[in-house]
Amino acid sequence: MTTxxxxxxxxxxxxxxxxxxxxxxxxxxxFVYPFLNGLVDSFQPxxxxxxxxxxxxxxxxxLWPTIWTTLKLALPATLINVGFALPIAYKxxxxxxxxxxxTTILVVPITLGTVLIAExxxxxxxxxxxxxxxxxxxxxxxxxxxxxxxxxxxxxxLVISGFPFAFLLILSYITGIDPVLxxxxxxxxxxxxxxxxxxxxxxxxxxxxxxxxxxxxxAFSVFPSAVLLGSPAGPTRVISIAAYEAAxxxxxxxxxxxxxxxxxxxxxxxxAAVLGLRNVFYRGPVSGGKx
Amino acid sequence: xxxxxxxxxxxxxxxxxxxxxxxTLFVVNIAFMIAAVATSSFAKRWLGTWLPExxxxxxxxxxxxxxxxxxVLLVTVQVVFAVVALALLIGVPAAYTLAxxxxxxxxxxxxxxxxxxxxxxxxYGIPLATVLYKLQLAGTIYGVILANLIPAAPFVILVMxxxxxxxxxxxxxxxxxxxxxxxxxxxxxxxPLLGPGILAASLLVLVxxxxxxxxxxxxxxxxxxxxxxxxxxxxxxxxxRAPQSVDxxxxxxxxxxLAWLLIALRFVNPTQxxxxxxxxxxxxx
Numbered sequence: 001m002t003t004x005x006x007x008x009x010x011x012x013x014x015x016x017x018x019x020x021x022x023x024x025x026x027x028x029x030x031f032v033y034p035f036l037n038g039l040v041d042s043f044q045p046x047x048x049x050x051x052x053x054x055x056x057x058x059x060x061x062x063l064w065p066t067i068w069t070t071l072k073l074a075l076p077a078t079l080i081n082v083g084f085a086l087p088i089a090y091k092x093x094x095x096x097x098x099x100x101x102x103t104t105i106l107v108v109p110i111t112l113g114t115v116l117i118a119e120x121x122x123x124x125x126x127x128x129x130x131x132x133x134x135x136x137x138x139x140x141x142x143x144x145x146x147x148x149x150x151x152x153x154x155x156x157x158l159v160i161s162g163f164p165f166a167f168l169l170i171l172s173y174i175t176g177i178d179p180v181l182x183x184x185x186x187x188x189x190x191x192x193x194x195x196x197x198x199x200x201x202x203x204x205x206x207x208x209x210x211x212x213x214x215x216x217x218x219a220f221s222v223f224p225s226a227v228l229l230g231s232p233a234g235p236t237r238v239i240s241i242a243a244y245e246a247a248x249x250x251x252x253x254x255x256x257x258x259x260x261x262x263x264x265x266x267x268x269x270x271x272a273a274v275l276g277l278r279n280v281f282y283r284g285p286v287s288g289g290k291x
Numbered sequence: 292x293x294x295x296x297x298x299x300x301x302x303x304x305x306x307x308x309x310x311x312x313x314x315t316l317f318v319v320n321i322a323f324m325i326a327a328v329a330t331s332s333f334a335k336r337w338l339g340t341w342l343p344e345x346x347x348x349x350x351x352x353x354x355x356x357x358x359x360x361x362x363v364l365l366v367t368v369q370v371v372f373a374v375v376a377l378a379l380l381i382g383v384p385a386a387y388t389l390a391x392x393x394x395x396x397x398x399x400x401x402x403x404x405x406x407x408x409x410x411x412x413x414x415y416g417i418p419l420a421t422v423l424y425k426l427q428l429a430g431t432i433y434g435v436i437l438a439n440l441i442p443a444a445p446f447v448i449l450v451m452x453x454x455x456x457x458x459x460x461x462x463x464x465x466x467x468x469x470x471x472x473x474x475x476x477x478x479x480x481x482x483p484l485l486g487p488g489i490l491a492a493s494l495l496v497l498v499x500x501x502x503x504x505x506x507x508x509x510x511x512x513x514x515x516x517x518x519x520x521x522x523x524x525x526x527x528x529x530x531x532r533a534p535q536s537v538d539x540x541x542x543x544x545x546x547x548x549l550a551w552l553l554i555a556l557r558f559v560n561p562t563q564x565x566x567x568x569x570x571x572x573x574x575x576x
Contacts, residue, residue: 015473016392019384020400023444026381027403031415031441038418087310104556106314109321111548113502115523117324119541122526123534124320124327128339131323160321213409221411224504228526240413240505247509253421264414271409 042258053258063259066239067266073151073226073238074219077158081215082208085166090196093174103171110164117157118228122148125156148229154236157225158218166215173207174200209278213271220267239263325545332538350539357532358521358540367501367517367547369432374439374500375493382447383489387481389448390455404445412505415441420509430512438506443496450495454488455481487558494555501548518544 045053057063088106092099112120125131125147132145147153181203182195190198223240230236243263247256332350334343354360389401407415419438423429428437458481466476482489504519511520522544525537 014392014394016388017394019473020388022381023385023448024400024403026440026444027407030419030437031407032403034419034422035415037422038415041418041421084310084313087306088314091307091310102314105318107556108549108552111498111502111552112321112325112545113504113519113548115504115519115526116328116541116545119522119526119537120324120328123331123538124324130327130341131320133339133341160317163317217409217411221413221505223413223508224523228523240411243413243417244509247417247420253417256417257421260414260417264410267409267411267414 038257039261041254042261045254045258046252053255054262056255057258057262062237063242066237066242067262069236070220070222070238070240071266073154073158073222073236074216077155077162077219078212078216080159081162081166081219082170082212085163085170085211086208089167089171089174090200092171103168106167107164109160110168112161114157114161114222114224115228117160118225121153121157121160121229125153149231151230151235153229154222154226157229158222161225162215162218165218166211169211169214170204170207173204173211176207177203205278209274212274216270216274217267220263220270239266328538328541328545331535332542334535337535350533350535351543353533354536354539354543357536358525360521360540360543362514363516363518363521364547366432366435366515370435370439370507370515370517371497371500373436374443375496377436377440378443378447378496379489379493382444382492383451383485384477385444386448386451387455387477390452391460404448407441407445408449412442412503413509416506416509419506423510429510430515432515434510435507435515435517438510439500439503441506442503443500446496446499447492450492451485451488454485454491458484491555491559494551494559498548498551498555501551518547 042053043050045056048055092102109117123129125145127145127148131147135141135145147156177200182199185195185199221240222238223244226232226236226238226241230238232241239259240263243256243259246252246259330343331337333346333348335345335347337343385404389397389404416438419441420429423434423437428434462480462484463476466480471479501517502519504523507517508520508523511517516524522537522540525532525540
């Protein structure tokens with residue numbers, strides 16, 4: 001413990017700042033450096049000019065549509081997850097006998113992981129699985145049931161794996177809001193609905209935006225379930241499949257880096273849009289409250 | 292009561308019913324999904340009937356041999372514990388400084404720690420795999436550990452920062468008055484007080500690392516696969532093997548993660564993940 005000499009705060013340099021150095025150095029070395037390396041790599045294609053990887057991506061028929069394929073899966077999945085997690089978490093904010101049990105049960109699917117969910121869905125949701133048998137046995141739906149190896153299957157798997165996470169995150173943000181505020185509002189005559197609109201929602205806005213971004217990242221980088229549960233050559237050929245194929249099947253790391261960068265860029269646009277929307281949302285009720 | 296009140300009450304009840312119904316649908320379907328995998332893993336032959344024709348446990352021994360589960364489990368344990376230990380080692384001190392100090396560049400640093408959680412794993416996984424191949428670390432267990440640390444270390448920082456913020460700084464000042472330096476103060480004051488937080492963070496990182504697929508998939512070689520990746524390959528090549536033996540492996544995977552989750556939930560209230568809870572309003576003094 002050589003630092004014990006520095007206990008008097010006379011030195012201008014604070015030794016506590018050193019504590020952050022290992023983590024920062026690690027991130028720079030293992031996250032930022034490879035990322036920049038990949039960025040440079042993506043401009044050094046196997047053949048052609050410096051932009052030819054990107055030109056190739058946006059002119060090849062099985063590459064550029066992967067952006068839309070991915071967004072068409074990720075956006076609805078994220079909206080469903082956050083949209084249902086918010087009201088359910090709001091109901092669960094009050095401490096009760098059930099709170100711990102319900103949260104535990106809703107959280108368990110987090111541990112399943114995407115691969116196990118895919119395997120389970122193939123068994124359970126498949127054309128001869130229990131769900132199909134059940135629906136046909138009770139004549140609820142008699143047509144052929146196709147919930148795997150298509151778009152629906154991947155969407156369901158994204159909801160199963162994403163919902164618990166969104167729920168947990170929103171719940172911890174909601175329970176972090178001091179209930180005294182809502183009490184104060186109710187003494188002033190606010191009913192539960194306007195308590196939610198004018199107290200909880202504005203205070204939740206930053207957490208909600210954060211949760212949306214984190215849930216979206218998970219859905220956007222969908223890989224195992226798109227391969228195992230979807231039809232990876234057709235309607236669920238997501239962008240991560242394209243990147244993986246470029247890197248590990250064609251061994252074109254430069255093209256793979258370019259696809260990875262495009263993926264990161266699309267993700268950043270969505271995050272920026274959500275954060276921008278939050279600002280609109282967050283200021284709204286404050287100025288509107290005076291009317 | 293007037294009319295709009297009754298309409299409101301009715302609407303309220305319908306809404307509550309809808310939420311409850313959706314929640315039940317979600318939970319019941321997942322329960323049956325798990326039960327289907329479990330049934331299949333013990334099934335002799337199961338083709339389009341409610342229950343299989345007979346029961347057997349041979350799929351477990353078959354899966355154990357076929358997928359070399361003993362070595363896969365060993366690798367998984369090594370990777371997971373190395374990741375947890377290293378993430379705590381570099382994450383907790385960083386979280387302390389971020390919670391207690393103001394310094395120029397702090398926002399940039401926060402961004403640096405937040406970014407890995409905001410960028411899809413494949414985006415940085417592929418460039419990272421390329422670099423690891425150049426360093427000849429790809430395909431080794433060290434490469435897998437490094438890759439898994441990228442989301443784990445920022446996650447520890449994110450979880451620990453609010454825990455540290457709610458510890459009274461006066462305790463630290465008191466320790467300093469009695470002549471403790473940063474190091475001693477850290478070990479004798481902060482670490483004991485942070486015990487629950489550290490436990491929570493490490494269990495969450497542990498559960499996450501077991502389930503994290505993409506980064507391990509991109510960096511692992513044939514003998515550095517963790518359980519998830521091995522399971523992925525088993526499902527991917529499902530045509531080659533009996534589905535029951537894949538299901539048996541899936542059950543092994545699930546029992547491993549579930550055991551850890553239950554341990555985690557013993558110590559961590561799931562609602563206390565991001566911010567500390569104020570369960571009851573302070574009584575008037």
